[in-house]
Amino acid sequence: MQRIVATLIKEVQLLLKDRTGFVILFVMPVLLVLIMTLIQNQAYKSLNEAGVPVLFINFDNDSLGTAIERGFEQNPICKLQVYHPDSTANFEERVAFAKKEVLQGTYLVALIVPPGASQMLREDVERMMDGFMNGDSLVVEEKPLEQIHIEIITDPVARKSFVMAITSGLRELVASVKTRVLFQIMTQKMSSLIGADTSLELPESDFFVFNESAAVSDSQPGLIPNATQHNVPAWAIFSIFFMVLPLASSMINERITGMHARMMTFPGSYLSIISGKIIAYIIIANIQFLLVISMGKFVLPLLGMPMLHLGDQWLALVALTFSVSLAAVSYGLMVGSIFNTQQQSAVFGGISILILSALGGIWVPLNIMPATMQQIANISPLNWALKGYYEIFIRGGGWLQIKWEVMKLVLFFAGNLLFAAYFQKLKRN
Amino acid sequence: MILPPIITVSQLYKRYPSSATDALKGIDLEVGHGEIFGLLGPNAAGKTTFFSILCGLVKPTSGTVYIDGKSIENDMEAIKKKMGVVPQDIALYPTLSGRDNLLFFGRMYGLKPSELKPRVDALLDLFGFDENRNQAVNKYSGGMKRRINLLGGMLHEPNILLLDEPTVGVDVQSRRAMMEHLKDWNENKESTIIYTSHHMEQAQQFCHKVAIVDEGIIVAKGKPNELIKEHDCNSLEEVFIKLTGKKLRD
Incomplete structure (x- = not known):
C-alpha cells in the first residue's frame, strides 16, 4: 500500500x-x-428555436395570402418578414428583389404569392363545380384551369431540411385554403340547388390535432x-x-x-x-x-x-x-x-x-x-x-x-x- | 566466527535472445560479508549483464546466484529488500527536487514517514546539500546529480550495495568525497559493496578484492595488490591491460 x-x-x-x-x-x-x-x-x-429568416411577399392580399401569412407567423422555425405590395407594384421586379435578398443571405427562403391568387382559386373551383353540376367533364372542357404560380426562392446553402419544412408548410396551408374554398362553393351550390337559404362554413379548427412531444424521461x-x-x-x-x-x-x-x-x-x-x-x-x-x-x-x-x-x-x-x-x-x-x-x-x-x-x-x-x-x-x-x-x-x-x-x-x-x-x-x- | 560468502555465483551463463553468443560464459564468484568488491572490465565484457542479474533486472540462462543465502530465482523479493542499486545512468525524476526524489525512493523501500524525512535530511547534509536540496534535479550540476543518484541507493541502509560506475563524469573533488563517504559507510555499516568502474586507480584504492572480466569470463580475481604482484605489474591498470589487451572495445 x-x-x-x-x-x-x-x-x-x-x-x-x-x-x-x-x-x-x-x-x-x-x-x-x-x-x-x-x-x-x-x-x-436554428434546429430547435425560431430563427430561419423567411421573406413573404403577399401580392394576393386575400384569403390565400392571409392564410399563408398567418400559418408561417405561427410556425416556430420561421422568422417571417411580410411585404404587402400595392396594386402598382410590378410582380417581376418584386421577384427579382426577393432573389437578390436571398442571394445576399438576408433571408433563407422567399415566398411570393401572385396578385389575384385567391380569386383565381375561387374561379377555378367554381368552374369545376359548375362543370360537375352541368354534367360536363373537366377533361373535355375547352378552357383549362388557371394554375396559380407561387414563387419559392431558396438560398443554395440552406439545409434541405429547412427548405423541405418550409415548402411542406406552404403546401399544407395551400391545401387547407383549397379545401375551405371547395367546401364553401360546394355548399353554396348545393344550397341554391335545393333552394335552401343556409350556408355552412368549415370550422376554423382542424379535425385533427397533432400532439407532438420528445420521448424524454x-x-x-x-x-x-x-x-x-x-x-x-x-x-x-x-x-x-x-x-x-x-x-x-x-x-x-x-x-x-x-x-x-x-x-x-x-x-x-x-x-x-x-x-x-x-x-x-x-x-x-x-x-x-x-x-x-x-x-x-x-x-x-x-x-x-x-x-x-x-x-x-x-x-x-x-x-x-x-x-x-x-x-x-x-x-x-x-x-x-x-x-x-x-x-x-x-x-x-x-x-x-x-x-x-x-x-x-x-x-x-x-x-x-x-x-x-x-x-x-x-x-x-x-x-x-x-x-x-x-x-x-x-x-x-x-x-x-x-x-x-x-x-x-x-x-x-x-x-x-x-x-x-x-x-x-x-x-x- | 567466519561468515559464509554473502554472494555466491556458480556457472552463470547468459545469452540474450537476439544474440548468437553468450554474454556470460560460466562465471564463478564469491563475495565476502563487508567486502568492497570491484568488477572491472572493458566495454561489452559482461559487467552490466552480471550487474543486471544480481539486481533482478535480467534472468540468467543457467547457473545459480545466492545472495545472503537466498536464491535469486526464488527469493528475489527478499533479496531486493536488503539490496541497494545505484545505476550508471542518472535515474532520477529531473523535474522533482533532490529531496523529493529521495523521499520517493525511501517510501518505495518501505521506510516509515517518521524516520524517512530525518534520514533524508541528514544524508543531504552529509553530502553537502543546503537549500539547493529543494531545487529541481535538472538544475543541479553533474556532481550533485551523481550524489543524489548514489543516495537513492543508500537511503534504506542496505546490506549489499551495487554501484555501477557511480562516479562517471564527476570532478575530482566530488569523486573523492563520494568514495570517502562510501568507504566510511562500508566500515560503519559493515555493508558489502559491489562496484564496477573503468577507473583502475580508484578501484585499486577503494576495493578489497576485484575481478577482471573479459568476453563473459573472469580472467583474474583477488586482492588488487596480490594481482599486481602476481602479474608482475606496477598498478592494477597495468594488470588490466596485460589481461585484456590494448585492442579497442565497443
Missing part, C-alpha cells in the same frame, strides 16, 4: 511540475467545452438534446481520453531516464508501481470530469447557453465515469508500453484519440451521421461512453440502461492492460 501511495504522491508532484501536461489535462477541456458549445449552440438553436420533462447536453459529456470524454499524451509520455520518460529499470530493482511487484500510476490518473480523470461538468452547470448558463441537466441517477453516473477513467488510463498505459519515444506516442496517441472521437460522435452527434458511420461508431470506446452519458443525462436512464456500456469499457481496460503487460515483458526481454 505504501508503494502505491508513494507512486501516487510522485505522480501528483510530477504533474504539478509539468505545465504542458497540466494544460492538456485541465485547461484544454474547459476551453474545448466552452468553444464547441458556443459554436454548436447556434446550430442547435418523466423525471426531466421538457429536456431535449441541446448544445450543452451533447458537448459537455462529449468533451469531458475526449479530454479524459486525451490523457494518453501525458500518461504515455510519463511512462516513456521513465524508461529513457532509467527510472523504470531502477524501480524494477525496488522490492514489491511492478503491479504496485503501475497501480499507483493508474490511481493517480483515475483521480485526474475524475477531476477533469467534475471540472467540465461544473462548466456545463454553472458557467455556460452565464454565457446564455442552456444549463447541463445531470439527471438523478448518481450511482450510474459514478460507475460510468469510473469505467471511462479506467478505459482512458489503460489506453495511455498501452500506448506508453508500445512506443519507444515521446514523439511516437504523442503522434499515435493524439491521432488515434482524434479518430476514435470523430467515429464516436464526439465532434458531430451520432444522429446526424450516415447509417454506416453510426454502425462503425460502435467500435469506439468514446462512443460507448457518450451513449452512457446520453442515457443518464437525456433519457434519465440508470444502471440497467448503461450496464453494457460500462462492461464494454471495463473489458477495454482489461484488454489494454494485457497488451501493456505483454509489451512491457517484450521490452524487458
